[in-house]
Amino acid sequence: MKIDVKQDLLSLNNAVAAENRALFNSKNLFTINIMGSPGAGKTTLLERLITQICNDAVVAVIEGDLATARDAQRIAACDVPVIQINTDGGCHLDAEMIAKVVKGFDLAQTDLLLIENVGNLVCPAAFDLGEDLRMLVLSITEGEDKPGKYPTAFMAADVVVLNKMDLKDYLDTDTESLIADILAINHNIKIFSTSCRVGKLEGMEDLAAYIVDAMRLKKQGKIKRG
Amino acid sequence: MHEASLMENLLSIAQESLSGYNVIKINCMSVKAGRLANILPDALRFAFQSLAAEPFAGARLEIEVLPITARCLDCGTEYQSMNIPLVCSHCGSNVAEILSGSEVYLDSIDFDEK
Numbered sequence: 447m448k449i450d451v452k453q454d455l456l457s458l459n460n461a462v463a464a465e466n467r468a469l470f471n472s473k474n475l476f477t478i479n480i481m482g483s484p485g486a487g488k489t490t491l492l493e494r495l496i497t498q499i500c501n502d503a504v505v506a507v508i509e510g511d512l513a514t515a516r517d518a519q520r521i522a523a524c525d526v527p528v529i530q531i532n533t534d535g536g537c538h539l540d541a542e543m544i545a546k547v548v549k550g551f552d553l554a555q556t557d558l559l560l561i562e563n564v565g566n567l568v569c570p571a572a573f574d575l576g577e578d579l580r581m582l583v584l585s586i587t588e589g590e591d592k593p594g595k596y597p598t599a600f601m602a603a604d605v606v607v608l609n610k611m612d613l614k615d616y617l618d619t620d621t622e623s624l625i626a627d628i629l630a631i632n633h634n635i636k637i638f639s640t641s642c643r644v645g646k647l648e649g650m651e652d653l654a655a656y657i658v659d660a661m662r663l664k665k666q667g668k669i670k671r672g
Numbered sequence: 673m674h675e676a677s678l679m680e681n682l683l684s685i686a687q688e689s690l691s692g693y694n695v696i697k698i699n700c701m702s703v704k705a706g707r708l709a710n711i712l713p714d715a716l717r718f719a720f721q722s723l724a725a726e727p728f729a730g731a732r733l734e735i736e737v738l739p740i741t742a743r744c745l746d747c748g749t750e751y752q753s754m755n756i757p758l759v760c761s762h763c764g765s766n767v768a769e770i771l772s773g774s775e776v777y778l779d780s781i782d783f784d785e786k
Contacts, residue, residue, distance in 0.1 A: 448782040451689045455681045455703075455776045538674055568710055569674040572774070597756035598708050601770070630757040630766045633745075 459573055462541035466548070466576025473553040476661040477561060479539075479575050481599060482583035483592075484565030487609040489517045490642040491583055492560055496524045498654035503557035503661060508547060510539040510564045517562065527551055538569040541576055558661055567592070571602040578664060579657075585610040586617060590624035593631055600631045605638065605656070611648055612641035675712060678776060679719035683728060685778050693785055698731040700782040706738050706773035707754055713737070727783075740773030 454460065470477050482488050489509075496505055507528040509517040518530035529547045531539060544561065551559070561577065563570040571580075582603035584592060587610055593600045600606065606628055614621065625637060636656065640649035686701060705711040713735040720733045739752040744760035745768055751761040758768045 447785060448780055449689060449693075450780050451685065451778045452780075453685045453689070453778055455678045455685065455778065457685075458681055536677070540677070572674060572710055598710050601708060601756065627757075633767045 456572065456574075459541045462545055463574035463576040466541055466544055469548070469553070470559070470576060470578070473556070474665050475553055475556055475559055476579075476657075476664050477559040477575075477577040478579045478581050478657070479561050479563060479570070479577035480581045480583060481563045481567070481570045481603070482565065483567045483585075483588060486565070486583045486585045486588065487642055488562050488565070488583045489520055491607065491609060491640065492521060492562060493524055494640075494642045494647065494650050495560070495654060495657070496521070496526055498650050499558065499658060500524075500526070502654075502658045504555060505558045505560060506551045506553075506556045508539075508544065508559065508561045510543075510562055512536070512564065527556075533564055537564060537566050538573050539563050539575060540573045544575045557665075558657070567596040567599050571599045579604050579660060581605045581607060583607045583609050586619045586621060586624070587613060590620050590627065593624065593627040597631050600628055600635065603632065603635055605636045607653065608637065608639045610641060610643075611639045612643045612646040674710075675715040676719045676723070678711070679716060679723050682720075682778050683723060686728065686781055689778075689781060690783065693783070695727050695783050696786050697784040698727050698781065699784065700732040700734055701728070702734040702736070702779040702781075703776070704736050704738055704779045705776040707740050707756075708770070708773040709776040711735070711737070711776055736779075738773070738775070741771040742768040742773075743771055744768050 480488050505526045507521045507526055509530045511517055512533055512535055515530045518528045521528040529550050531543050580603045582599055586608055638649055638653045716735055717733055739754050741752050742758050743750050744765050746765040747763040749760055749762035757766050
């Protein structure tokens with residue numbers, strides 16, 4: 447005999463993500479899921495963002511990596527609470543991992559939770575964590591063909607940060623066609639250009655202002671996701 | 673490469689769905705995956721072979737990849753596509769609202785009962 451099941455394989459993750467989202471909403475907490483390839487500059491971007499934002503928001507950070515606590519140590523040096531998740535080979539963070547660790551933060555006293563996903567341009571996009579905003583970091587050293595080759599990550603993102611712009615003059619990457627390709631995949635996506643290199647910082651004020659605005663809109667009850 | 677975690681979920685959903693039946697053999701499980709779900713059918717089959725225990729081991733795994741369905745925000749046409757960027761079949765615009773394509777679900781199970 448044959449039975450119809452029609453049950454989503456991500457239903458368990460999606461249910462936990464909905465619980466996370468409800469918890470974050472109840473604490474008026476704005477959350478960002480930061481995705482991108484290994485080496486795109488996600489952690490360095492976080493370090494710069496925290497410096498830029500810490501006067502406007504109380505920040506907490508979750509770091510996701512296969513192994514080591516190196517990123518968490520870097521973030522802890524910025525003087526914000528941080529929890530490292532090691533996935534032991536897992537290619538993405540899931541909602542359950544987030545649910546387990548958020549209890550370690552004083553959420554009522556936190557305005558902004560930054561979640562750095564495992565470096566991977568494919569899998570993290572499929573797993574909702576309960577975030578308000580999905581931010582994709584793409585360094586221009588990765589080449590202008592990446593949106594076309596990894597389109598689902600760009601479709602799933604709200605914001606894309608084109609990082610390492612300080613290297614633009616040394617590379618053949620055509621940033622104009624890169625931006626056109628990203629917009630062809632996702633016309634709603636908001637694009638920022640940054641350099642996180644000390645002495646060549648670029649674009650950090652604009653990105654920080656966008657995040658602080660989005661955070662305030664949520665606190666005023668004007669945006670809601672999920 | 674998140675097919676292994678999806679397969680674990682599939683097997684637990686299948687187990688739950690069959691709990692009221694006296695199963696002697698599972699013939700086929702049918703999975704449907706939207707184009708945006710980034711599922712590699714071969715990787716999902718490999719995960720099935722690695723993880724499936726009795727009574728699932730040996731069953732056939734049917735995987736159908738479903739197209740993205742979208743509504744053009746310029747001309748309103750609803751269309752299907754396997755390709756990204758989306759291109760409206762009527763007016764050629766890239767600007768669209770995605771209606772489906774991210775889903776991955778266990779559609780049905782075919783089995784023999786005692």
